[in-house]
Amino acid sequence: MRLRAVVEEVRGCGDAALLRVGAPEIAASAAPGQFVHIICGEDSPRVLRRPYSVFSVEGGTLGILLKVTGAGSRWLACRRPGDPLDILGPLGRGYASAAAGEEVALVAGGTGIAPLHFLAVELRREGVGCRLFWGMESASDFGHLPHRLGDLADTRLATMDGTLGAAGTVLDLLGDSGLDGVARAYACGPSAMLKPLHRLCEEAGIPLQVSVEERMACGVGACQGCAVPVVDDPPGYRMACRDGPVFPSVELDWERIE
Ligand SMILES: Cc1cc2nc3c(=O)[nH]c(=O)nc-3n(C[C@H](O)[C@H](O)[C@H](O)COP(=O)(O)OP(=O)(O)OC[C@H]3O[C@@H](n4cnc5c(N)ncnc54)[C@H](O)[C@@H]3O)c2cc1C
Ligand code: FES
Incomplete structure (x- = not known):
């Protein structure tokens, strides 16, 4: 769904920003792990949309946590209340839930906290116990x-x-015992973090769902710009924007992921 949404609040948050955006139609159907695709600027290098995970949903308002990494995110962080935003969403497939009473681990690297924050809110509402591990630079x-x-x-x-x-x-924080007693694990972060986590969970027999951070262009499965290698016979690809960004980690071909 394409919407002209309205920025309600921009809160500086360290080297990041938390945007609250009025987008009732998207908020009504967004699920943890899904993302929105936002036009970040008016000039040509930034006409491509930028993908952002849904950090929170409160009524008709979406929360977006963003780290400034380039021109598009800087433009977004400089929005002011009342500014319009061109948003597409909610896009992609999110995390599958857990059963009430289960204990689960959420493992985030940097801005990977965004979809896991939304997931933690939903899991808590469903009576799932969450252990959250979050690593950042500083x-x-x-x-x-x-x-x-x-x-x-x-x-x-x-x-x-x-x-x-x-x-x-x-x-390092997870160490040898961080996953003890958890029924399943959820993660979002760079592949340098996801790869070893996949091995760790596989050895421990814990199902892991990961959200991958692929660069995206169209965001809807049309350009093949976000292909992720999957274990298949013969080896194939899925589109992170349409088939993900969340995948069961056992479906991804980690040998072919940088
Ligand atoms: C599904 C998905 C959800 C995301 N959710 C969030 C989020 O909640 N918060 C957040 O801060 N960021 C998130 N990102 C990353 C965010 O989309 C990029 O940081 C943003 O597009 C950078 O745009 P830019 O114009 O500022 O930077 P560019 O000038 O385009 O790039 C600057 C730097 O950002 C890196 N980068 C660009 N695009 C991506 C990308 N798609 N994934 C990872 N790194 C990228 C580049 O390698 C470069 O180092 C998400 C990415 C994906 C694919
Ligand atoms: S970004 Fe175009 S197919 Fe995924």
Whole structure:
């Protein structure tokens, strides 16, 4: 669905920003792990839309957590209340839920927290116990957000520079016992994090769903710009925008993923 949505609030959040966007039709049907595709600017290099996970849904308002990494995200972070936004969504396939009473692990790298935050809200509502592991570069990356997650999940943090939580990666944080007793795991982050996590979960016999961070163009399965290698006979591809971005990790061909 293509919408002319309206920015309601922009909150600076460390090196990131949290946008609240009035988009009732998208909010009504968005599920955790799905994304929206936003036109980020008026000039030619940015006419391609940029994909952003849904961070939250409150009534008719979508939350979008964004890290400034280039011209498009900078443009988005500079929006002001009342500004219009051209948004397509909700797009893609999200995470499959868990059963009430189960304990699950959510593993996020950097902005990978965005879809997992929405997922944690929904799982908590469904009576699922969440253990959230979140790794980032530094305490300043996301302002106060890391301190606000305690109500949502049993939250454990890691920073590469040791300024918040444990020093090291989110996988260091998981260690040997982080997945003990969990029925399933959910992750979003760079493939350097997802690959070893896939191996860890496979060895532990824990089903893992991952959201992959592919670069996207059309966002709807038409351009084949976001092909992800999958285990198939013969080896094939799926489109992250249409068939994902969430996949059961056993379906992906990790040997062919950079
Ligand atoms: C399904 C999906 C959900 C996403 N959700 C979020 C989110 O919730 N919050 C968030 O901050 N970012 C998210 N991203 C990444 C976000 O789309 C990119 O950061 C954004 O497109 C960069 O645009 P830009 O014009 O600012 O930067 P560009 O100038 O286009 O690129 C700047 C840098 O960002 C990297 N980059 C560009 N596109 C992507 C991409 N698709 N995935 C990963 N890295 C990219 C480039 O390699 C480069 O290093 C998501 C990406 C995908 C595919
Ligand atoms: S971005 Fe065009 S097919 Fe996925």
